[in-house]
Amino acid sequence: MNLCKTIRTIIFATLAASMLASCAAPTFNMEIAKPEVSDLEYEKKSSDSYTFTVRDNRGKESKFSEGTLQFNILIGGKNINEVEELKAALAEELASRGSDIKFTSDAQEDLKLDVVNFKIFNHRSNAFSPLITLTQFAGDLWVNGEKQRIVSFVKRAKVPIWYITEDGIVENTYNQPVSLIIQDLATRITQRLDNNKMSDQVIKALVAEINNKKTDDTTRYFKVYQLGFSNNKSAIPYIINYLDHKDDYVRLAAISSLGLLDAESEVTRLNKIFTSAKIWQDRAMSLKALADIDTPEAKTIVDTEWERVSKLAKPNKEEKWNKNLLSLYR
Numbered sequence: 356m357n358l359c360k361t362i363r364t365i366i367f368a369t370l371a372a373s374m375l376a377s378c379a380a381p382t383f384n385m386e387i388a389k390p391e392v393s394d395l396e397y398e399k400k401s402s403d404s405y406t407f408t409v410r411d412n413r414g415k416e417s418k419f420s421e422g423t424l425q426f427n428i429l430i431g432g433k434n435i436n437e438v439e440e441l442k443a444a445l446a447e448e449l450a451s452r453g454s455d456i457k458f459t460s461d462a463q464e465d466l467k468l469d470v471v472n473f474k475i476f477n478h479r480s481n482a483f484s485p486l487i488t489l490t491q492f493a494g495d496l497w498v499n500g501e502k503q504r505i506v507s508f509v510k511r512a513k514v515p516i517w518y519i520t521e522d523g524i525v526e527n528t529y530n531q532p533v534s535l536i537i538q539d540l541a542t543r544i545t546q547r548l549d550n551n552k553m554s555d556q557v558i559k560a561l562v563a564e565i566n567n568k569k570t571d572d573t574t575r576y577f578k579v580y581q582l583g584f585s586n587n588k589s590a591i592p593y594i595i596n597y598l599d600h601k602d603d604y605v606r607l608a609a610i611s612s613l614g615l616l617d618a619e620s621e622v623t624r625l626n627k628i629f630t631s632a633k634i635w636q637d638r639a640m641s642l643k644a645l646a647d648i649d650t651p652e653a654k655t656i657v658d659t660e661w662e663r664v665s666k667l668a669k670p671n672k673e674e675k676w677n678k679n680l681l682s683l684y685r
Contacts, residue, residue, distance in 0.1 A: 371475070382425040385520050389430060390534040392451050395581055397551045398452030405548060407456045408467040409442040412495075421475035424486070424519065428529075438470050441537065448541040452551055468544075469495040472683055475529060485512040486524055490532035492540065493683040498547045506683045507539040508643050510607060510636050521666075531573070535580055542584045542615060552586035561585075562593045576604040583612025591618050598628070607640050614644030615618040622653045629656065635673045638682055646684050657681065 419437045420426045428435045446458045472493035479486050492507040509532035513524055545551045553561075564570055565578045580599055582590040590612070597609035610628065613621050625648075628641035642660060645653040664670060664678040 382427050384429055384519050385420075385426045385525060385529065386429045386432070387435070387529045387533070388523055389440065390448075390537045392444075392447045393532075393534075393538050393581070393584070395452065395584060396553060396557045397452045397545075397586075398554055399551060400549070402455075403549060403636050404455040405424065405466050406459050406461075407446070407544075408459055409438065410467060410469050411438040412469040412471055413473065415439075415473070418474060420475050420477070422475075422488075423479045424477055426477065426520075427477065428475075434561075437473055441470070441473065441540075444534075444537045445540055446545075448537050449544065452541060452545060454541075454545055454549060454551055456548075459646070465499050466548075467497045468540075469497070471495060473530070473670075476679075477528070483514075483597075485514040486519065486528055487512040488528040488532060489679075490529075490536055491683060492536050494540075496544065496547060503543075503547065504684055505540065505543045506643070507536045508611075508640070508647070508680060508683070509535050510640070511604070518561070527573075531577075535577075538584055539615065542586060546586055550586055553590075555587070555589050558582065558585055558587060558590045558593065565597070572602050572604070576602065576608045579608035580612060583608070583615035588616055588618070591616055591621070594618075595621070595624070598624070603634075603636065607636060609642040609645050610637065614647030617648055618644075619648055619650050619653075622650060622656075624650060625653075626656055629660075635676070639673075639677060643680060646681065657684075661685075 390468075404508045419435060420428050428437075432439060446456070449456050461634065470492075472491060474491060476489045476491070477486060478489075479497060488509075488511050490507075490509045490511070492505075494505055496503045496505050511528045511532050513527040515521060515524055545611045561578050561581055565575050565582075570578070579594065582594050594609050594616075597605050600606050600609065601649050610625070613625060622645065625644050629638050632638045632641065642657065646657045660677060663680070664674045667674055670678065
């Protein structure tokens with residue numbers, strides 16, 4: 356058998372297996388990595404210390420992985436305990452930012468996080484389409500008896516080359532989103548506790564890396580997210596520059612970051628993206644950012660969309676996904 360024929364045979368077999376997987380929906384074992392701790396530089400001004408409790412308040416039937424394909428998620432060769440992994444990763448991330456937070460299993464009334472939703476939803480239309488993941492988190496953060504719903508949402512997609520659990524697929528659609536979720540949660544927690552933030556100088560250094568033509572796309576979109584994780588509103592004018600970026604994930608990171616920074620001045624801009632963006636992911640992320648900002652104007656936009664999609668008897672895919680996203684805030 357010559358080389359060309361061998362390659363054609365391998366490709367045909369791979370595609371056939373992918374199509375079979377899409378139809379029969381077998382369960383795949385997927386080994387993911389532990390979330391990465393960011394190397395972000397914060398001012399670390401606070402000297403206060405806290406004890407923190409993370410509780411699993413999800414429904415009994417909740418699953419970490421759902422969707423078109425059935426994945427059994429593993430870490431270190433063992434079935435994942437996603438809430439325990441989240442707690443461990445969150446402790447590392449907060450420590451790296453200089454926050455003195457000690458995690459405890461004892462119920463604390465002054466500081467706790469109730470996990471309401473934490474899952475990765477996957478979607479694949481056919482054997483030739485990308486694997487899409489919507490990684491989502493919803494939880495109630497309690498600080499001194501006051502509750503705040505915090506929501507994190509990351510959309511990623513990648514086309515498999517050979518098989519559905521290859522390293523590139525796992526890294527792009529599972530590892531990276533989970534790491535971003537952890538960093539997002541750490542940001543929301545520090546906003547409530549000590550408002551630990553990045554300096555203006557660090558933000559300018561991040562912007563220089565983002566704008567460097569030699570920066571690869573993955574690093575670039577992570578850096579844009581890091582502007583959102585800065586807790587420093589001076590990053591907002593820089594973020595606005597990336598709302599029209601040609602790279603999908605840079606745009607999504609920029610839109611999401613406006614919500615993370617509670618950019619009240621950008622509600623009109625975000626509403627324009629929601630009503631006129633060409634693709635669903637931009638519209639959905641702007642809707643999330645508006646829900647995070649939660650001013651009266653933003654709340655009216657979000658509530659109007661929630662009422663609309665909730666009443667639909669036969670919603671299309673976008674309307675279903677919008678409803679799912681908005682339900683994280685309910």
